[in-house]
Amino acid sequence: MEHFIFALxxxxxxxxxxxxxxxxxxxxxxxxxxxxxxxxxxxxxxxNETWIDRHGSPLHPETVMLLWSFIVSVYGIGGFLGSLCCGPFSLPRKKCQMFTNLIMLVAALFMALSKTAKSFEMILVGRFLYGIGSGFSLNIHPQYVGEISPKKLRGFTNSTVAVFLTLGKLTGQVVGLRCLLLYCKIKCIQMFTLFTVR
Known part of the structure; x- marks a missing residue:
């Protein structure tokens, strides 16, 4: 009996x-x-700094906003294309998951080297590749987790997909908080007081 419990x-x-x-x-x-x-x-x-280095004059604020909007929205376009390409992809799910991680590593290189290369276009390409990798991964991950888990734990393992997605959103919000960079200490105190019991 102890051997069975240890094996489980x-x-x-x-x-x-x-x-x-x-x-x-x-x-x-x-x-x-x-x-x-x-x-x-x-x-x-x-x-704006990249544009000034290249052309000697700053961009118009609306143009900067448009470029930033492209950088944000190209992630969704890449995710859409990654989801569409996931169906006809002929690799097994494990290798496909490894392929998506390779895509994300290439995207991380683009994003990391953009400041060194002084190219905001590399951020655009990196976000697009992140979108493709995420679109692939969001389709393959639940299927693969369901395949490798025992039948009695399949519901639990498939629910971990949503848990990790939520943890990713939480981490992204925490990393993006300006309060962590000590720019606005008052907002941190205000945020803390919202959750205190009176």
Whole structure:
């Protein structure tokens, strides 16, 4: 009996580790990239500085806003295309999940090197690639998690997709808070007092 219980613990430990790895590489980035770019000041400043370096004059504020809007919305376009391409893709789900992580690594390189290359277009391409990877991953992740889990735990494992998506959104919002950068200490205090009991 003890051997059976130990075998179940080992099986469930492996399953939980797989759920954690798939969640971090699957639905977590989708939630993160939806909410992380909500604060436009840094991106708009970078677009304007890049334009001044190239052409010697600043962009009109409406043009900067338009470019920032493209950067934000191209993620959704990439997600749409990634979701459409997911069906006819012929790789098995495990390899497809690894392929989406490769796409996201390339997107991360574009985003990381954009400041060095002084190119806001690289941010646009990076967000588009993140969208494609997220569209792929959001379709493949629940299917793969459902396939690898035992039948009696299939509902639990499939619900972890939504949990990691929500954790990604929460992390994106927390990372984007200006209060963490100590710019506005008063807003932090106001936010704290909203949750205190009187």
């Amino acid at each position: 613990q080992v099986q469930f430990r492996g399953l939980l580790q797989m759920i954690l790895v798939l969640g971090i590489g699957g639905s977590f980035p989708y939630g993160f990239h939806i909410s992380v770019i909500n604060y436009p000041s840094h991106i708009r400043k970078f677009i």
